[in-house]
Amino acid sequence: xxxxxAEDRARLAELLQSVHGLASRELAGLDDRPAWQPPxxxxxxxxxxxxxxTQAALARFAEQWAPGFSGSAGPxxxxxxxxGSTPASIAADWLTSVYDQNAGGSGGSSAAALERQTLxxxxxxxxxxxxxxxxxxxxxxxxxxxGLAVAREWLGExxxxxxSEDGAAALGLVxxxxxxxxxxxxxxxxxxxxxxxxxxxxxxxPGNRExxxxxxxxxxxxxxxxxxxxxxxxLGTVDTVDFDDLRAVAALKxxxxxxxxxxxxxGAFAALLPSHAHLTDGLDAADSVCVDLxxxxxxxxxxxVVFTRRQDLQARVFHNSSSxxxxxxxxxxxxxxxxxxxxxxxxxxTAWFSLVAYGREGxxxxxxxxTALAADLGDALAEVPHLRLLAPVRLNVVCFxxxxxxxxxxxxxxVEAVAATGEAVVTPTSYRGVPALRAxxxxxxxxxxxxxxxxxxxxxxxxxxx
Numbered sequence: 273x274x275x276x277x278a279e280d281r282a283r284l285a286e287l288l289q290s291v292h293g294l295a296s297r298e299l300a301g302l303d304d305r306p307a308w309q310p311p312x313x314x315x316x317x318x319x320x321x322x323x324x325x326t327q328a329a330l331a332r333f334a335e336q337w338a339p340g341f342s343g344s345a346g347p348x349x350x351x352x353x354x355x356g357s358t359p360a361s362i363a364a365d366w367l368t369s370v371y372d373q374n375a376g377g378s379g380g381s382s383a384a385a386l387e388r389q390t391l392x393x394x395x396x397x398x399x400x401x402x403x404x405x406x407x408x409x410x411x412x413x414x415x416x417x418x419g420l421a422v423a424r425e426w427l428g429e430x431x432x433x434x435x436s437e438d439g440a441a442a443l444g445l446v447x448x449x450x451x452x453x454x455x456x457x458x459x460x461x462x463x464x465x466x467x468x469x470x471x472x473x474x475x476x477x478p479g480n481r482e483x484x485x486x487x488x489x490x491x492x493x494x495x496x497x498x499x500x501x502x503x504x505x506x507l508g509t510v511d512t513v514d515f516d517d518l519r520a521v522a523a524l525k526x527x528x529x530x531x532x533x534x535x536x537x538x539g540a541f542a543a544l545l546p547s548h549a550h551l552t553d554g555l556d557a558a559d560s561v562c563v564d565l566x567x568x569x570x571x572x573x574x575x576x577v578v579f580t581r582r583q584d585l586q587a588r589v590f591h592n593s594s595s596x597x598x599x600x601x602x603x604x605x606x607x608x609x610x611x612x613x614x615x616x617x618x619x620x621x622t623a624w625f626s627l628v629a630y631g632r633e634g635x636x637x638x639x640x641x642x643t644a645l646a647a648d649l650g651d652a653l654a655e656v657p658h659l660r661l662l663a664p665v666r667l668n669v670v671c672f673x674x675x676x677x678x679x680x681x682x683x684x685x686x687v688e689a690v691a692a693t694g695e696a697v698v699t700p701t702s703y704r705g706v707p708a709l710r711a712x713x714x715x716x717x718x719x720x721x722x723x724x725x726x727x728x729x730x731x732x733x734x735x736x737x738x
Contacts, residue, residue, distance in 0.1 A: 276325045287326045294334055299362075303717065305343035306694030312340035342697075347717035348726050351697040353538050353669075355570040356715040360629035364622040365572045375408070375618040376608035377597070384607060387620035393627050394577060397635075398540045398563060399549075401556050405583040405603065407610045408619040410574040412537035412564040413456040416504075418578045418586070418611060419560035420448070420460045423502045423531035425585040426559070430500040430529060436588050440465030449474050449492055450504035451484030451516060454535055457504055480663040480704075482506070482514035486521055493528040500529040507552060508539020511671050511703045511710055512663040515539060519554035534558035537576075538714065541568040542667060544636040545643065551667075568639060568668075570716045571622035578611075586610050642668045642713035645723045649711060652727050658736055662703050671701070673708040674734060683707040686734045695729035 273281075280287060298305075314336070324332075343349055345356045357365070371383075378384035391406035409415050424443070428435035433442040440446075446466045450457060451474050458468045475488035484505070493501065503524075505516040522532055534555055540563045542548040543555070555561060559582065565575040580586050587600040591609040600609035608614040626635070650665035653672050662671045674682055680700075687700045687709060698711045711726065 274323075276323045280326050283327075287330075290327060290330055294330065294338075295362075298338070302343060302346045303722075305346055307343045307346060307349045307697045308691035308694060309340050309342045312337070344697075345715075347715050347719065347722040348696045348729075349715065350711040350713060350726065351699040353564075353567045353712045353714050355567045356717055357572045358570045358626055358630070358716050360625040361569075361571040361622040364625035368618050368621045371618070373618045374615050375620065376614050376616050377606045383618045383620075386624055387607065387618070388604065390620040390624045390627070391577065391579075394563070394565075394623065395579065397543070397627075397632060398536070398561075399543050399552060399555055400561065400579055403581050404556070404561065404579040405581075405586075406577050406579045407586075407607050408616075409576050409578055409611050409613075411566065411576045412454070412535070412562050413459060414612070415537070415562035415564065415576045415578040416454070416456045416533070416535055417460040417463055418590075419533045419562055419580065420457070420466075420502065420504075421464055421589050422560055422580050422582055422586045423533055424464055424466070425589050426531045426582060427500055427502070429585070434588075445499075446470045447472060447496060447499070447501040448504060449489060449501055449530075450506065451476050451489070452482040452506055452509045452514070453504050454506070454510060454537070457535070480512070482509040482512050484516045484521070486517055486524070489521065490524055490528070493524060493530065496528075498529065500531075503530045503532050505532060505534045505558065506539075507534055507536035507555070508542070508667065511669065511701050511708070513539065513667040513669045515542075515551040515666075517554075518552070518557065522554050522557035531560070532558045534561045537562055537564040538567040539667070541635075541639050544632065544639045548643070548667065565623055568642075568714050569623060569626060569635065570638065570714075571626055575619045575622060583610070638716045639668075642715070642718060645718060645720065646670050646711070646713045648720075649713075649723055649727060653730065656731050659731075659734060662706060662708055668713045670711045671703055671708055672710075673703075673706055678707045680707045683709060689733035690730055693729045693733055696726040698730065 344354055373381050373383035375383045375387055395404055409418060424435050427443055435442060448461055448471045458471050461470050462468050474492050475485045477483050477485050505518050505521050507515050543552040561579040563577050565571050566573045584602055587605050587609050590611055591600045592614050646668045647665045650661055650670045653659050654661045658675050659672055660675050662673055683700050687698060691697050698709045701708050701710050
């Protein structure tokens with residue numbers, strides 16, 4: 273054994289205590305860590321030859337790199353939909369590395385059984401029935417990709433071809449219909465061989481809506497002359513968190529042939545609020561469902577789940593054909609037969625810890641608090657003369673812009689000005705052709721005091737100069 277490795281092994285408890293000390297100090301200061309940091313410029317260095325051991329590496333990291341990390345896990349980072357890491361999920365993440373289980377297979381470990389237990393709890397949390405089976409993946413992009421890959425195999429089934437055997441070309445033209453799809457849908461279409469041009473935007477409801485017009489969607493399906501399609505319903509759009517009427521969309525399956533994929537990356541968490549649960553009504557009718565856990569479940573990156581009613585098709589797409597791995601035995605084959613990965617870490621442990629530690633009520637409180645703070649921020653920004661709200665605050669995202677006729681350049685400058693304060697991070701977007709800003713609440717740490725600091729930072733940073 274290399275001498276440095278041997279020394280680290282002998283001092284492992286002491287080294288872990290040092291890591292614990294650094295982590296504790298960083299977490300203690302997270303609430304006041306700048307939400308944004310300018311990237312550090314580092315001079316390229318040669319690869320270490322001998323190595324200096326873990327203690328030296330820790331000291332070097334703390335001095336060289338840690339100061340440049342943003343407070344993205346903190347309470348005022350409102351860019352994208354970025355959750356934090358609850359105490360339970362941090363503990364679980366550390367233990368995931370300690371036990372270092374390969375969760376792809378079920379032989380010789382209870383890791384796969386723990387994942388199945390966690391998936392059962394998540395189905396209950398989001399109102400899904402036993403007909404849906406699930407698997408952990410990296411994030412909503414991969415969850416959407418897996419869901420559409422299963423949809424691709426279903427399309428082949430309708431046309432009496434096997435896409436998993438003969439390739440996407442055997443399908444011919446594919447149509448993916450969606451009202452306001454997330455960018456990952458186009459990425460998935462590219463990866464799966466449909467092509468980005470296969471994704472067609474169906475008309476939206478009038479007014480400040482991003483929800484699909486179900487009657488217009490029916491006309492789009494009618495125009496396919498019976499050719500099977502994929503419909504992506506959106507539960508929580510990016511800019512205004514609008515929700516498609518999933519029950520009405522699913523009812524169209526009585527007349528038209530399509531696979532219904534529900535992108536509920538963070539919108540699924542509306543099911544935890546009695547006041548908003550109706551927005552997820554019909555989720556159980558979807559053929560596949562995407563939910564991202566490192567958003568509103570507040571577990572560390574990376575963690576998401578995909579659910580589907582057709583585990584048989586999922587295994588047909590992703591099974592790993594090798595004598596030493598065995599064949600996928602339904603139901604509930606090894607996870608290596610259900611996702612693009614064969615070997616992977618036990619992502620489920622952070623979700624398991626979180627659900628045991630805080631239960632439905634604890635996570636409902638996070639969602640309710642974030643939603644209330646988003647509404648309050650929206651109300652306050654609507655009163656700022658040099659800003660204007662672009663859409664109602666439906667859940668946890670506030671979409672607003674500069675007064676007058678904002679340009680993309682002016683909005684980008686405003687985003688950068690807010691970030692430069694270190695107090696908050698918001699992201700740029702474009703809503704119905706209007707350059708805009710968006711603030712997304714999803715962190716368990718965020719309090720009313722944080723919201724007020726965000727409001728002050730936005731108001732001051734965007735104020736007209738001179």
